[in-house]
Amino acid sequence: MKELTAREIPCSAEPLIFDKKLCIGCARCVNVCQVDIMIPSPEKGKPPVVLYPGECYYCGACVMECPRPGAIRLQHPLMNRAKFVPLEQLR
Amino acid sequence: MDYKWPYKNEVGQEERVSCDVLVLGGGMAGCYAAIAAARHGASVILVEKGATVRSGAAGTGFDHWETACTNPGSRVTPKEIAEAFIDEQSHYSNGIAQYICCREGWDRLLDMESFGGKIRDTEDEFVGADFRDDETKLMYAYDYRNRYTLRVWGTTFKPALCREMKRLGVKVYEYTEATALLTARTAGGRKRNAGAVGMNTRTGKLLVVSAKETVLAMSRPARVWLFHPDLVGLCEFRPPQSIGSGHAMGWRAGVEFTMMEKSVPGEFSAAGRSFPPYGAGNNHNTWYAATMVDARGVEIPYVDRDGRELKTVAERYLPAPGQKFFLKGGVIDEAKYEYRGPETLPFDELMRRGYKLPFYADLSRMPEAERRVIWGMMVGQEGKTQVPVLQNYTERGFDPEKHALQSYGAGWKSATFLAQERQLFGAPGGIFHDWDLKTNLDGLYAAGDQLFASDCAGFAAATGYYAGRKAAAAVREAPEPEIDEADVKSEKDRLYAPLMRESGIRWKELNMAISKTMQNYCGGIKNEEMMAEGLALLKDYEENIVPRLVCDNPHELVRTHEVLDILTVSQMIIEACRMRKSGAKALYFERTDYPRMDPPEDAHFITIRQEKGQVIRGDVPFDYYGDIEEEYEKHNRDYIDEMTGMYNRDYTDGTAGIHNRDYRNEDPKGGRQR
Numbered sequence: 001m002k003e004l005t006a007r008e009i010p011c012s013a014e015p016l017i018f019d020k021k022l023c024i025g026c027a028r029c030v031n032v033c034q035v036d037i038m039i040p041s042p043e044k045g046k047p048p049v050v051l052y053p054g055e056c057y058y059c060g061a062c063v064m065e066c067p068r069p070g071a072i073r074l075q076h077p078l079m080n081r082a083k084f085v086p087l088e089q090l091r
Numbered sequence: 092m093d094y095k096w097p098y099k100n101e102v103g104q105e106e107r108v109s110c111d112v113l114v115l116g117g118g119m120a121g122c123y124a125a126i127a128a129a130r131h132g133a134s135v136i137l138v139e140k141g142a143t144v145r146s147g148a149a150g151t152g153f154d155h156w157e158t159a160c161t162n163p164g165s166r167v168t169p170k171e172i173a174e175a176f177i178d179e180q181s182h183y184s185n186g187i188a189q190y191i192c193c194r195e196g197w198d199r200l201l202d203m204e205s206f207g208g209k210i211r212d213t214e215d216e217f218v219g220a221d222f223r224d225d226e227t228k229l230m231y232a233y234d235y236r237n238r239y240t241l242r243v244w245g246t247t248f249k250p251a252l253c254r255e256m257k258r259l260g261v262k263v264y265e266y267t268e269a270t271a272l273l274t275a276r277t278a279g280g281r282k283r284n285a286g287a288v289g290m291n292t293r294t295g296k297l298l299v300v301s302a303k304e305t306v307l308a309m310s311r312p313a314r315v316w317l318f319h320p321d322l323v324g325l326c327e328f329r330p331p332q333s334i335g336s337g338h339a340m341g342w343r344a345g346v347e348f349t350m351m352e353k354s355v356p357g358e359f360s361a362a363g364r365s366f367p368p369y370g371a372g373n374n375h376n377t378w379y380a381a382t383m384v385d386a387r388g389v390e391i392p393y394v395d396r397d398g399r400e401l402k403t404v405a406e407r408y409l410p411a412p413g414q415k416f417f418l419k420g421g422v423i424d425e426a427k428y429e430y431r432g433p434e435t436l437p438f439d440e441l442m443r444r445g446y447k448l449p450f451y452a453d454l455s456r457m458p459e460a461e462r463r464v465i466w467g468m469m470v471g472q473e474g475k476t477q478v479p480v481l482q483n484y485t486e487r488g489f490d491p492e493k494h495a496l497q498s499y500g501a502g503w504k505s506a507t508f509l510a511q512e513r514q515l516f517g518a519p520g521g522i523f524h525d526w527d528l529k530t531n532l533d534g535l536y537a538a539g540d541q542l543f544a545s546d547c548a549g550f551a552a553a554t555g556y557y558a559g560r561k562a563a564a565a566v567r568e569a570p571e572p573e574i575d576e577a578d579v580k581s582e583k584d585r586l587y588a589p590l591m592r593e594s595g596i597r598w599k600e601l602n603m604a605i606s607k608t609m610q611n612y613c614g615g616i617k618n619e620e621m622m623a624e625g626l627a628l629l630k631d632y633e634e635n636i637v638p639r640l641v642c643d644n645p646h647e648l649v650r651t652h653e654v655l656d657i658l659t660v661s662q663m664i665i666e667a668c669r670m671r672k673s674g675a676k677a678l679y680f681e682r683t684d685y686p687r688m689d690p691p692e693d694a695h696f697i698t699i700r701q702e703k704g705q706v707i708r709g710d711v712p713f714d715y716y717g718d719i720e721e722e723y724e725k726h727n728r729d730y731i732d733e734m735t736g737m738y739n740r741d742y743t744d745g746t747a748g749i750h751n752r753d754y755r756n757e758d759p760k761g762g763r764q765r
């Protein structure tokens with residue numbers, strides 16, 4: 001039986017952004033994610049590691065669960081940022 | 092960078108448990124099933140792949156509960172609406188489940204309220220609005236005259252269901268994927284389900300559950316035609332781990348399915364063409380009936396079913412003159428004349444009249460309450476909107492009073508797809524069942540998206556509860572489950588194989604190949620030769636690629652198992668497509684070798700199941716379920732009696748419901764059951 005290992009599988013987007021100053025490394029986001037894309041940081045008190053960013057469902061459950069508002073943010077892939085315009089522009 | 096796997100390595104270890112009722116899947120349907128079974132005295136185990144509190148398609152919420160026809164404001168009957176849905180879907184519809192949903196949906200909402208979920212505007216945020224009943228504080232969507240679809244605060248629902256399951260003593264195995272049903276022949280020679288096998292998605296530990304009755308509630312297939320190896324989580328509308336494992340497990344065990352030949356041209360895939368759900372300008376579903384404008388800011392007219400232009404926003408929520416009610420919602424696209432509600436002018440007509448692209452949703456032109464209920468409540472409570480749309484767009488500066496949001500496709504889809512880019516969407520195929528939501532296997536029930544022609548969250552809740560209560564009622568007569576150890580052993584070997592290899596092919600490569608195969612050989616154009624080619628290629632993958640799959644840890648092993656299930660489901664879909672030898676408009680099904688559309692002799696359900704490697708066809712008339720109201724009442728005397736007097740019908744203080752009955756302390760052997 002081989003040893004279980006993990007490595008980050010990067011993708012073209014970065015769905016989750018952590019604020020290192022605010023994050024307390026509680027891993028509540030890790031344990032609410034239904035796709036299980038993160039692992040707790042090997043270093044205590046630090047933000048989790050997003051091993052599988054490409055598997056993110058962009059549901060925001062991790063942000064809803066975070067006890068420190070702002071410690072984790074969800075960011076859509078650039079191509080999915082819908083455009084909005086000031087009403088004055090539609091004249 | 093490489094990391095040490097942070098969880099215990101329990102690969103090869105086994106846990107054995109038993110219960111009366113096993114529920115597979117912890118979304119809306121599964122949670123309600125577990126609660127129903129526990130209330131009726133059964134010992135219950137629920138197996139969920141993620142963290143139940145926010146898992147499933149409704150994990151982070153949903154904003155409207157369709158067809159709660161018995162709510163106190165409703166002006167329609169369950170029979171009226173269920174029959175309208177059946178007719179609207181040209182009878183390729185699940186009459187049994189639709190009726191259950193219409194008849195019991197409101198009961199499930201009251202349950203939800205008693206668990207702590209929010210179903211009323213208790214903070215009086217919308218007092219006096221057209222869509223609100225100020226006495227009950229209930230808020231309605233779509234048809235404000237008939238009031239049978241409710242706006243709800245769905246972000247509160249999954250946590251409430253979890254609390255209730257805990258209170259009732261349901262044993263929940265989280266981060267555990269169910270992978271196989273365990274069946275055995277009974278003394279009479281009938282096949283009976285006896286439990287299931289699962290695996291912990293973090294530690295790799297095997298779970299073997301023996302159960303007298305099992306409810307399958309594991310969503311619907313996905314990533315069959317649409318796969319994007321870079322943004323896997325955005326390939327489909329439902330969560331990436333909901334890929335139809337329940338369908339694959341059922342197929343392997345001999346469960347009967349129907350309508351599996353139905354697939355629709357893609358409606359949603361934000362890995363490619365679409366935008367975040369409910370995050371682009373549109374006037375459907377959550378955004379109904381937003382004001383739409385063109386690039387010059389000219390308002391796009393709404394018309395009723397007769398083409399009469401509507402002058403006010405209020406009229407968008409009312410049936411046409413002479414029309415009793417209209418249908419809107421998750422599976423209603425362009426309704427038949429009889430049920431068609433107000434809609435903006437058709438796209439072609441807008442182009443003819445010189446409206447300029449792109450279009451935008453402009454909520455600033457709506458009455459304040461309508462604007463606030465779309466942006467703030469519906470967008471906010473619908474799944475994947477609270478953080479990804481409401482919060483995210485607000486942070487980016489969007490203000491619905493000052494900005495217009497661009498529209499990208501027709502309606503809510505926000506994109507247009509090619510014919511071969513297909514999805515199981517809009518009431519797709521699934522498990523065939525009887526009035527107990529029981530499958531063709533004894534001891535096995537199904538609920539939610541696992542059923543054929545399934546709808547939305549209210550459908551999942553109503554059918555989940557119903558299946559759970561039927562399963563619990565059957566426990567008394569059920570034999571002790573017998574598990575065949577050889578089946579457990581072979582499943583264990585199958586599950587762990589990719590983890591044992593040192594090198595090979597990884598899951599994404601196989602998923603990509605399957606999707607391309609399905610696009611090429613079972614896309615918009617279907618015929619016998621092409622589908623035979625497709626099946627042969629899938630068989631080749633099964634024989635030559637599957638034995639080479641490799642992965643590094645339990646998480647990747649789960650993804651690998653999912654692709655094995657996608658492979659099974661793809662084969663099942665092609666087999667089903669081969670069975671129907673004519674086109675069917677309502678199934679979005681066309682064949683070049685059998686070009687006739689909807690010949691009367693084929694206007695019925697075709698069922699398929701697998702036995703000893705052979706695919707077996709069944710032909711079942713549309714009306715196999717009889718008169719929906721009469722049959723429902725015949726099959727549910729116990730529930731009707733149980734409900735009599737259960738609800739105190741005083742809705743004014745927001746505390747009505749069955750929470751005044753404490754199921755936990757009741758003797759399950761007491762007088763409530765038959």
